[in-house]
Amino acid sequence: xxxxxxxxxxxxxxxxxxxxxxxxxxxxxxxxxxxxxxxxxxxxxxxxxxxxxxxxxxxxxxxxxxxxxxxxxxxxxxxxxxxxxxxxxxxxxxxxxxxxxxxxxxxxxxxxxxxxxxxxxxxxxxxxxxxxxxxxxxxxxxxxxxxxxxxxxxxxxxxxxx
Amino acid sequence: xxxxxxxxxxxxxxxxxxxxxxxxxxxxxxxxxxxxxxxxxxxxxxxxxxxxxxxxxxxxxxxxxxxxxxxxxxxxxxxxxxxxxxxxxxxxxxxxxxxxxxxxxxxxxxxxxxxxxxxxxxxxxxxxxxxxxxxxxxxxxxxxxxxxxxxxxxxxxxxxxxxxxxxxxxxxxxxxxxxxxxxxxxxxxxxxxxxxxxxxxxxxxxxxxxxxxxxxxxxxxxxxxxxxxxxxxxxxxxxxxxxxxxxxxxxxxxxxxxxxxxxxxxxxxxxxxxxxxxxxxxxxxxxxxxxxxxxxxxxxxxxxxxxxxxxxxxxxxxxxxxxxxxxxxxxxxxxxxxxxxxxxxxxxxxxxxxxxxxxxxxxxxxxxxxxxxxxxxxxxxxxxxxxxxxxxxxxxxxxxxxxxxxxxxxxxxxxxxxxxxxxxxxxxxxxxxxxxxxxxxxxxxxxxxxxxxxxxxxxxxxxxxxxxxxxxxxxxxxxxxxxxxxxxxxxxxxxxxxxxxxxxxxxxxxxxxxxxxxxxxxxxxxxxxxxxxxxxxxxxxxxxxxxxxxxxxxxxxxxxxxxxxxxxxxxxxxxxxxxxxxxxxxxxxxxxxxxxxxxxxxxxxxxxxxxxxxxxxxxxxxxxxxxxxxxxxxxxxxxxxxxxxxxxxxxxxxxxxxxxxxxxxxxxxxxxxxxxxxxxxxxxxxxxxxxxxxxxxxxxxxxxxxxxxxxxxxxxxxxxxxxxxxxxxxxxxxxxxxxxxxxxxxxxxxxxxxxxxxxxxxxxxxxxxxxxxxxxxxxxxxxxxxxxx
Ligand code: FES
Ligand code: FES
Numbered sequence: 001x002x003x004x005x006x007x008x009x010x011x012x013x014x015x016x017x018x019x020x021x022x023x024x025x026x027x028x029x030x031x032x033x034x035x036x037x038x039x040x041x042x043x044x045x046x047x048x049x050x051x052x053x054x055x056x057x058x059x060x061x062x063x064x065x066x067x068x069x070x071x072x073x074x075x076x077x078x079x080x081x082x083x084x085x086x087x088x089x090x091x092x093x094x095x096x097x098x099x100x101x102x103x104x105x106x107x108x109x110x111x112x113x114x115x116x117x118x119x120x121x122x123x124x125x126x127x128x129x130x131x132x133x134x135x136x137x138x139x140x141x142x143x144x145x146x147x148x149x150x151x152x153x154x155x156x157x158x159x160x161x162x
Numbered sequence: 163x164x165x166x167x168x169x170x171x172x173x174x175x176x177x178x179x180x181x182x183x184x185x186x187x188x189x190x191x192x193x194x195x196x197x198x199x200x201x202x203x204x205x206x207x208x209x210x211x212x213x214x215x216x217x218x219x220x221x222x223x224x225x226x227x228x229x230x231x232x233x234x235x236x237x238x239x240x241x242x243x244x245x246x247x248x249x250x251x252x253x254x255x256x257x258x259x260x261x262x263x264x265x266x267x268x269x270x271x272x273x274x275x276x277x278x279x280x281x282x283x284x285x286x287x288x289x290x291x292x293x294x295x296x297x298x299x300x301x302x303x304x305x306x307x308x309x310x311x312x313x314x315x316x317x318x319x320x321x322x323x324x325x326x327x328x329x330x331x332x333x334x335x336x337x338x339x340x341x342x343x344x345x346x347x348x349x350x351x352x353x354x355x356x357x358x359x360x361x362x363x364x365x366x367x368x369x370x371x372x373x374x375x376x377x378x379x380x381x382x383x384x385x386x387x388x389x390x391x392x393x394x395x396x397x398x399x400x401x402x403x404x405x406x407x408x409x410x411x412x413x414x415x416x417x418x419x420x421x422x423x424x425x426x427x428x429x430x431x432x433x434x435x436x437x438x439x440x441x442x443x444x445x446x447x448x449x450x451x452x453x454x455x456x457x458x459x460x461x462x463x464x465x466x467x468x469x470x471x472x473x474x475x476x477x478x479x480x481x482x483x484x485x486x487x488x489x490x491x492x493x494x495x496x497x498x499x500x501x502x503x504x505x506x507x508x509x510x511x512x513x514x515x516x517x518x519x520x521x522x523x524x525x526x527x528x529x530x531x532x533x534x535x536x537x538x539x540x541x542x543x544x545x546x547x548x549x550x551x552x553x554x555x556x557x558x559x560x561x562x563x564x565x566x567x568x569x570x571x572x573x574x575x576x577x578x579x580x581x582x583x584x585x586x587x588x589x590x591x592x593x594x595x596x597x598x599x600x601x602x603x604x605x606x607x608x609x610x611x612x613x614x615x616x617x618x619x620x621x622x623x624x625x626x627x628x629x630x631x632x633x634x635x636x637x638x639x640x641x642x643x644x645x646x647x648x649x650x651x652x653x654x655x656x657x658x659x660x661x662x663x664x665x666x667x668x669x670x671x672x673x674x675x676x677x678x679x680x681x682x683x684x685x686x687x688x689x690x691x692x693x694x695x696x697x698x699x700x701x702x703x704x705x706x707x708x709x710x711x712x713x714x715x716x717x718x719x720x721x722x723x724x725x726x727x728x729x730x731x732x733x734x735x736x737x738x739x740x741x742x743x744x745x746x747x748x749x750x751x752x753x754x755x756x757x758x759x760x761x762x763x764x765x766x767x768x769x770x771x772x773x774x775x776x777x778x779x780x781x782x783x784x785x786x787x788x789x790x791x792x793x794x795x796x797x798x799x800x801x802x803x804x805x806x807x808x809x810x811x812x813x814x815x816x817x818x819x820x821x822x823x824x825x826x827x828x829x830x831x832x833x834x835x836x837x838x839x840x841x842x843x844x845x846x847x848x849x850x851x852x853x854x855x856x857x858x859x860x861x862x863x864x865x866x867x868x869x870x871x872x873x874x875x876x877x878x879x880x881x882x883x884x885x886x887x888x889x890x891x892x893x894x895x896x897x898x899x900x901x902x903x904x905x906x907x908x909x910x911x912x913x914x915x916x917x918x919x920x921x922x923x924x925x926x927x928x929x930x931x932x933x934x935x936x937x938x939x940x941x942x943x944x945x946x947x948x949x950x951x
Contacts, residue, residue: 034191035184037416039364040449044870047364075184088182092174095835098843099669100181101365101416107182123883130878134870136364136417137669138839139846139907140878 006067008033009077017064023057024048026064027074035075035104039134046133049105049112050074056112058132075104078111087111090150091143098137109133110147111154120151168682172835175674176688177667186414189368189385194442197370198227200432201288202445203278203295204454205270208306208526208863209317212266212277213298220280220295225287228439229295230431231278232265240264240434241400243425245491248640249329249500249522257329257522260320262490262529264400264427264434270299271319271489272528273863274454276427281439285446304526304863308463308486311523319489319524328491328522333504334480334578339517342478346469350552356540357930358461358486358857359850360873361533363668365416366447367426367456371433375440379407382433386412386696387422387666388706391643393698395425395493402434405698412696415668419847420532421456422668423708424493428455453868458857459533461486462499462540468548474558476567478515479507481544487522488529495531496522501579501639502537502627502709508576509545510587510623510801511567516577526863532708534847534908535626542624546913550621551926560917561595564623580627582799584891585827591623594803594825597885603807616810616941617820620917621803624910628902629714629798629895646793647711648704649719651680651727653786655772657765658690661723664704665716666696670840670904672712675832679717679898683724685751686764702789710800710902713832718896719792726788731764733782734771738762796895800902802826804845806914810922815938817853817919822884824910829893829901837903838886844907845884850876851908852915856931874931 005014008031015030027033027050038060039047048060051073078085087110090096097103113129114120121129126147127140135143167173180186205212217229242261249257266277277297282288303317310316311326319326343349370383380403386392389410396402396410415422428445436443447455463484469477485499504518553563565588574582603619610617630636633644650662659680665672677691694700707716728748735753736743739760747756754761767786774784807821824841831837854874858866867873892899912930919937920926924944929936 028191029193033184034188035186037188037365038190038446039366040870042449042869042871044875045364045449075182079183084182091182092178095175095839097178097181098671098839099363099365099415099417100177100186101188101363103181104184124879127879127881134364134875134877136362136419136847136875137843139842139844139876139884140881141842141883142839144878144883 002065004064004068006070006072008072009074019065021064022060023062023064023067024059027059033074033076037101037104039101044134046105046109047102049108049133051108051112056109075107086153087150090146090153094142094146094149096138096142096146102133102135106133106135106143110150113147114151114154119155120148167678167688169678169832171678171833173674173678173688173833175671176677177671177673188365188414188416189370189383190446192370192383194370194372197442197444198281198283198439199285199288200435200443200445201280201282201292202276202428203280203292203297205266205273205275205277207270207299207301208273208304209302210270210299211302212268212270213300215278216296220291223287223291223294225283226280226291227283228281229278229291230265230435230438232263232267235265235434236267238434239401243427243493244399245496246493246642247497249331249496251329252332257491257496258320258323259328259491259496260322264430272526273865274528275489279431279435281435281443306525306527306859306861306863308461308484308523308525311525312521319526323524326524328487328524331500331520332518334517335515336517339478339480339515342515343467343469346477347472348470348556350468350548350555352466352547352551352926354464354466354544354547355929356460356462356464356543357851357855358530359459359533359855360453360857361419361421361456361459362452362875363417363419363421366449366452367422367428368446369429369432370442370444371436372442373437373440379409380433380436381409381411382429383411383413384429385415385422386410387415387418387668387708389666389696389698390664390704391706392425396430400430402430409699412666418668419534420459420536420708423706424457424531426455450869453873454528454865457492457531458488458528459530460540461530464544466544466548468552470552470556474556474563474566476511476513479513479548480517481507483520485520485522486525486527486530488525488527490529492529492531495529497641498532498537503541505579506538506541506625506627507545507578508580509542510569510625512569513577518578527859534844535905536709538626538905539848539909539912542622542909543913546622546624547916550917560621561591561600564621565591581796583796583894585799585801586889586891587623587801589889590801590803590825590827593887593889594805594823597825597887598805598807598821598823610809614812616812616922618808618918618922620806620914620921622910622914622917623803625799625801626905626909627797628710628800629794630709630711631797632795633793643705644793645705646791647715647719648702648789648791649723650789651720651723651787653727653768653771655769657686657768659684659686660692660694661720662694662701663716663720664701664706665712666707668707670707670712671836675836676717676720678832679720680724684764710904713900714798714893714896714902715792715794717898717900718794719790721897722790722792723788726790727786730786730788731767734767735762737777737782738767738770794896798829798893798895798901800826800828800906802906802910804910804914806918808918808922810919810937812941815934815941817932817934817937819849819882822882824884825887825889826903826906827889827891827901828903829890830899831888840903841886841907842884844905845911846876846881847908848911849881849915852912852930852932854880854931854933856933
């Protein structure tokens with residue numbers, strides 16, 4: 001066992017883990033932050049996406065120890081009190097979720113897309129960039145709408161410079 | 163008050179708050195105090211005798227608590243998983259359906275068949291034990307290929323099933339159909355593969371079984387679409403515990419699509435084992451296991467023929483289908499290729515004679531059962547491919563050909579059991595033609611050709627039978643259960659309402675739509691309504707959610723219970739207003755003595771129902787709570803028209819869907835936003851089947867496409883945005899006029915895609931999934947190209 005410390009959703013978090021413990025298991029089992037999901041074992045589905053130091057990562061493919069000292073943001077840390085993040089709001093507004101299982105990873109990826117592009121890219125780009133997130137329920141139609149709307153709310157008036 | 167949340171309003175979902183904030187509670191999120199973990203040892207062989215199992219080899223692994231095998235289950239008289247729908251072969255013999263032991267009894271019949279379970283202090287201890295467990299197998303020859311499985315020299319999956327045949331079933335009038343074909347001017351013949359699919363709900367299955375020795379009671383938390391059916395099967399067939407000692411809870415469930423209807427070995431073993439080790443036992447399926455162990459879908463081989471007269475009117479249709487059922491006949495597996503399939507072969511058309519033969523065939527593969535649409539996508543694929551090919555062969559416009567053969571008067575009795583109650587098929591076709599700008603297609607096609615692209619258009623005017631189902635009807639066809647639904651409406655003294663429903667939501671948004679109905683009827687805010695589901699200790703009984711039944715059947719039950727609540731509330735109001743019951747009107751949450759201004763509101767009536775002061779005890783009981791068991795009078799018949807327009811890159815075979823129009827008739831719609839979402843998701847699954855999803859076994863029975871790296875799930879950039887619209891004919895068979903919408907997309911889409919691809923490449927020889935490679939090959943075979951080369 002090795003001890004690991006990081007900041008999770010703005011609060012210090014530490015624990016004793018095995019070297020092979022995955023970030024997703026640290027979040028789910030040690031910190032009981034079960035909003036981050038596991039949908040596969042081949043790093044394909046994106047249900048486990050969180051942000052580490054501001055960038056989206058698949059927490060099923062990241063070791064907890066790799067995140068020593070890092071700043072980790074999960075779905076539970078997005079809202080400011082009762083104030084939802086604009087992307088969360090957009091997912092609800094546009095019915096971008098059904099069973100909700102893919103949703104946390106989808107929202108974390110969506111925010112990352114907008115951040116990386118510095119605004120809202122076009123629909124083709126969004127669809128392409130969502131390749132690492134599988135949803136079996138929605139057919140993606142409303143997810144794409146939500147990413148556009150959420151992106152606009154995050155950075156009003158800014159289309160991404162392509 | 164209820165107007166903006168009433169029936170027909172696009173109300174945002176109540177359940178979303180917890181899902182978008184990470185507060186959903188799925189089975190895998192639950193941990194029980196003292197819980198141990200289960201890992202399953204699965205057969206690595208498609209077909210083998212199981213020899214000795216050396217439990218000590220696993221018990222030596224630190225942290226392993228116990229190892230159980232089929233012998234241990236047998237010693238406790240835990241039964242085998244049954245098939246719940248009895249089918250009779252055409253020679254009158256019953257189907258051959260040996261049960262599926264939860265852990266192998268002497269033999270394994272597919273790769274992944276559970277052989278033993280190891281219980282460990284931790285998940286890694288359990289997995290370590292499972293890895294270490296020594297099991298002797300004597301490998302047997304496997305039968306994998308559906309087409310070869312019935313030959314006399316094929317190895318037998320079950321000794322008692324000769325020619326690997328579970329049943330040979332027929333439906334329709336053989337003689338009348340032969341007569342129709344004898345006088346046909348033209349006969350269209352096609353052979354079709356309906357490819358096997360892996361459901362892949364994004365949440366893998368999971369279970370936590372917990373035994374309480376104090377009460378001798380069990381609790382099972384599990385990923386189920388129908389917890390009461392799970393409890394019934396575990397009690398009545400598997401002998402886990404009687405129903406009053408077994409509580410099944412299905413909390414938030416991350417998608418089902420059919421795959422979570424069934425009672426599986428793993429969940430059963432977890433709850434049983436919890437009493438053996440006297441600890442809660444948790445199991446979470448990983449995706450690799452899910453590929454092997456979740457019931458698969460589809461997998462048909464069909465020869466189909468359509469007889470036409472000289473005017474292009476359909477005279478008759480006949481099919482012969484082989485349905486792969488895998489290694490065991492799963493819970494609903496026998497109904498899927500029979501009563502949920504051949505009964506829909508009339509499509510939207512007036513077909514005087516139909517004859518269907520279906521053989522259900524065992525192979526050494528994962529069991530196949532209902533997957534979104536269950537039989538109806540297979541039927542629609544047959545009918546809509548036949549229709550399209552027939553139109554092309556006879557030189558008719560495919561839209562016109564359809565219109566010429568549509569059923570136009572209702573009720574309409576088909577030759578295959580179903581009585582269509584309402585519809586307007588031309589209306590949805592016309593609207594779809596307009597939306598896709600059909601008249602402009604030829605120009606778009608030539609424009610595309612100039613850019614080196616092959617453009618095609620394909621129709622699918624589908625029908626489905628939903629709202630399953632009248633208990634009397636399904637009982638006479640062999641179902642082991644009745645398919646009604648239950649509801650209980652409990653009014654609290656402050657006027658808030660809890661609705662207990664036997665339906666189960668795993669993405670459908672019942673907490674919203676059901677509450678809309680209640681708010682609309684009672685004139686109270688939606689926030690004052692809670693929908694309770696998924697717990698057998700709270701809801702007395704229910705049949706669960708599948709077959710697009712929760713609107714038509716589940717909400718109808720709520721509707722009847724609401725009628726009863728209002729009737730009782732009127733009695734209370736009459737007492738309070740000192741009026742006669744017949745003079746009380748109820749509207750917008752207000753009880754009024756008709757023709758007067760004397761009234762009392764909902765909240766006061768609710769409170770008084772519980773204070774009950776001065777109630778004349780003989781005719782007015784305290785309290786306000788009513789229930790209903792609603793049994794539908796007929797199936798419902800959603801129908802519609804989907805049109806797919808696509809472009810193929812002739813150099814790569816890559817298909818891009820450029821336009822998708824869907825005009826569906828679902829009857830009355832409670833929440834269009836949610837209905838549209840169901841259609842989007844259904845189309846995506848149908849497009850996945852048509853273009854991407856390929857379940858491949860090698861000849862030894864190993865699943866080659868057993869992960870998301872090998873099995874192509876539809877991704878965002880495989881799909882377009884869709885254009886949706888609706889037509890409405892009210893369903894006359896239930897009080898709300900609802901037909902159901904959950905499966906339409908998956909039913910309609912495959913035929914639309916393949917009709918469009920075959921249109922683009924100019925011949926009919928394109929099988930699903932039409933991957934880029936397959937389409938590229940098909941382009942090489944196109945008559946125009948062959949002529950040019
Ligand atoms: S769990 Fe599927 S990508 Fe991480
Ligand atoms: S909402 Fe169910 S998987 Fe995306």
